[in-house]
Amino acid sequence: MSTPLKFYQVGSFAVGNRLLGDEQLSVQSRSDRTNSLTSGHRACQGCGEALGARYVMDAAMAATDGKVIAVNATGCLEVFSTPYPETSWRLPWMHSLFGNAAPVATGVAFALKAQGRSDIRVVAQGGDGGTVDIGFGPLSGMFERNDDVLYVCYDNEAYMNTGVQRSGATPPAARTNTTHAVGENPGASFTQGKNLPKIAMAHGIPYVATASVSDLHDLEEKVTKAMSMHGARYLHVLVPCPLGWGTKSEETIKLARLATESGLFPIYEAENGVITETKKIRKQVPVDEYLQIQKRFAHLFGPKGNPEIVKAIQAIADRNIAEYELLGERQ
């Protein structure tokens, strides 16, 4: 929740504040939060996905009185959280295949409906590989049928679990193990990309939103809102990956912040296919600031760098800023 105390020393931006009343606290600042994804998981140091998944699931649990069933696609999140027989999940959790999290979740939702359990809600989750590539068709079906599932994609922009291979969500020029930084156009190609939030919106489903681990209040607000609605809902969360991006483990949140502040990752929400709100940029930064601290973009900088490509990436950011109206007075 955005705190109403705008001018406190940490304004609305820190996780909590000792001066806030109980009802004003974010879920993550409560000592009794669920910790849906608890300690002991095997994610790398500074994992953005582990953080994002706890943020999302704790908020979903708080919004439903702890009545959530999670369905997980294959991917880092599944592998690091549940190496049999250990699990870090503290809620009913189910894993089937890489590409079928959405239809399995649909099945769970229908089973609950058949049992008359309208109080229990279903959340499906996966990485960008399982969502924008492998599970894309079934996910589109879930959208098109308007099944009562919130699908959350934790986007770390490549297949990290299997060793950093390019996915449909890998940004242009990024080096991965399948897009090496060689030749005339080093790294991933400058193609259209696959903008899943937009594709979800094109289905006209009740709710689509983007969020990032750098703005907890916004993320919690969106999860809470999504859980208050029925039908197919989609949340796309940017979760930096220190291993795959070649970044310092302590800079995970900073990276997510720079991605949104540069305009490369716009934060917005849409209802029934129409954008209803965008998060304005607070302190705009050039894309260099974001790219320079990532080894996957190292080939763009330095004496052998490629300023033209940086310019092209800046153009993407500028296009986002114009399209989503990311500049201006914050509400």
Add this chain to the structure above:
Amino acid sequence: MSKPFAITLNIGSSLANHTGSWRTDRPVYVNRMPPCNNACPAGEDVQGWLYEGESGNYEQSWRNLVRDNPFPAIMGRICYHPCQTACNRADVDEAVGINSVERFLGDQAIDKGWQFVAPIEKSGRRILVVGSGPSGLSAAYHMAMKGHEVVIRESAAEPGGMMRYGIPAYRLPREVLDAEISRLVNIGIRIECNTKVENPESAMKEGFDAVFLAIGAHLGKRAYIPAGDTVRILDAVSVLHMTAEGEPPLLGRRVVVYGGGNTALDAARTAKRLGAYEAIVVYRRTKEKMPAHESELKEALDEGIIMRWLSTIAWVNSGEVTIEKMELDGDGKPQPTGVFESLQADSVILALGQDVDLSIVEGIDGITINDGVIEVNEFLMTGRDGIFAGGDAVPGERTATNAIGHGKHAARAINSWLDGQTFVHAPRPELASFDRLNTWYYSDAPKKVRSKLDAARRAETFAEVVQGLDEATALFEARRCLSCGNCFGCDNCFGVCPDNAVIKLENGKYEINLDYCKGCGICANECPCGAIDMVPERS
């Protein structure tokens, strides 16, 4: 136990997996020295008392403040707040209005009648303080709080020193001064006014264990100016002193003040209030080089004081002051140009600095004088064992805040000396510099400005010029503190840990769960105030 098909092990929690063993660096909560505290000549824990103020606990905030400085209502008015100059928030939007919050707390304390609590157990020591200015009163307070019996002897009719006889009432109302001094009397400090100490050595024989000389610098410096006898020449210290005593001198309609310090501006502004329709300050250097504080200059200009920069007084004769234009040479020193100009004047006030009346230490073995002030060691002790000195009478910056700091320092040094020990400063933590902050988390909140009495109206009266903050604005201002280098309970570390390895304790503090902390460093990086360090594990 029967298990489903292909299942051989019982499901267990990942809590069995102690990921803390991956760690190479561990997060450690630290307290750093906030720049405000670092800059305060009185050694106040500014961040510490603002922290209490932020929750609206003004009494605790005031009590934290007066641990170091017994005069918040006074200092909230006259201090030049080096804390605000050092404040890290200036790099975000504007410095926190520390001084106005201090004044708010001081005024609250007077309103609510909060008092100091002196220790019941007495030390049996007797201390004599000579002079009741800021350094004398501060030393007396700190020693009384240690259980010593303190007697202050003051040659003037009322206590306060320069706070009463140097600072005009429009900057420091006398009822505020009286209220804060009476609080010291209430804890048993005896102030004997109209009592001049001629010889501290013979005073010591009355049974005092130590003496603190806080005699100030009350003699206005004179300069030789060729003058006829139709123009009055006075010194600023006397003008301010006489005005404070209610017997202001007759200055006439046109007054020229000579000098560029705060005292010069005080004298000029006082002259206006005493009926002069023209008050001109003549200063030999430029505005940039002027020692007076910018805020004082602005207030003076608002009241219609005229400044003549780069000018010296050459001579004075029959209602006329002749000034010579100066220009700065390559070294920035003013040099005469031979260009003269006349100003009409009924009186001339010299504000060229102050000297110490050193007669009190004449003939005392061991006490040495250098450059017109008493020499002291790092513990503010003179060359004579047991006789200490501080404030304007010793080398250093001559401000009330500095004097209060001297008083505190002398009190601690005297305590140690009485016990036959040497005072040792607690080691200073590393400075909480701006680059250690993560300012993303602080929202923009410009400073609340104190309103001022209308310039036209104030130039005729001695009513207080700068007004205080009301409670809402004082609270707002306190909450603008960034809490540099010290945890303020924002839950960020607790929230941003991908491994749930931060424990939120009942007392509002946090602890790292080293069983699971992988040492990623996100907590340290995202801590708004820089209160977490990453420290290498021992191999």
